[in-house]
Amino acid sequence: xxxxxxxxxxxxxxxxxxxxxxxxxxxxxxxxxxxxxxxxxxxxxxxxxxxxxxxxxxxxxxxxxxxxxxxxxxxxxxxxxxxxxxxxxxxxxxxxxxxxxx
Amino acid sequence: xxxxxxxxxxxxxxxxxxxxxxxxxxxxxxxxxxxxxxxxxxxxxxxxxxxxxxxxxxxxxxxxxxxxxxxxxxxxxxxxxxxxxxxxxxxxxxxxxxxxxx
Numbered sequence: 001x002x003x004x005x006x007x008x009x010x011x012x013x014x015x016x017x018x019x020x021x022x023x024x025x026x027x028x029x030x031x032x033x034x035x036x037x038x039x040x041x042x043x044x045x046x047x048x049x050x051x052x053x054x055x056x057x058x059x060x061x062x063x064x065x066x067x068x069x070x071x072x073x074x075x076x077x078x079x080x081x082x083x084x085x086x087x088x089x090x091x092x093x094x095x096x097x098x099x100x101x102x
Numbered sequence: 103x104x105x106x107x108x109x110x111x112x113x114x115x116x117x118x119x120x121x122x123x124x125x126x127x128x129x130x131x132x133x134x135x136x137x138x139x140x141x142x143x144x145x146x147x148x149x150x151x152x153x154x155x156x157x158x159x160x161x162x163x164x165x166x167x168x169x170x171x172x173x174x175x176x177x178x179x180x181x182x183x184x185x186x187x188x189x190x191x192x193x194x195x196x197x198x199x200x201x202x203x204x
Contacts, residue, residue, distance in 0.1 A: 002174035009111065009156060053157040054111060069171035072104035 013056035025064035075100045115158035127166035177202045
């Protein structure tokens, strides 16, 4: 068992070279939303879940992206409903959300 | 096999509340150094290695910290020699560097 059961990284990168980037899809807001949900559910902390922001994860064209480790599962998401589903299905019940997987 | 063989996150967080933080131990510089080494070794990219920065990984008192996923191995480091050893031992040869593990 690692330090966290699920360690989630949201790419919150910003680009100024004309290429797509996760932040233009509201990555920071979704990261904050996920963080809040996990706290409310008392799922945050050692042995449980950690929601982090990260620099460019280099899957820009598939963004916005997040990755759940050590599970090694990558997701894209559009809105809070998607984040809710990832939390309730994957983080709470260990079931990968196939429709959002990349 | 995931998108990256080894996905490395350096905590590069800064605090202003008097508590310790990874950036005061030169985390950004070490992240840049690691990134450069991995590029020189042609180990960066899909199916290989990605070096990322991340927000607070919440192991501040053990900092500076980094984590290698999906391996789920956490390290601390002091200088470039430590980063070199993690790259040559762990990332190139799959051997955990026990002396730096946290």
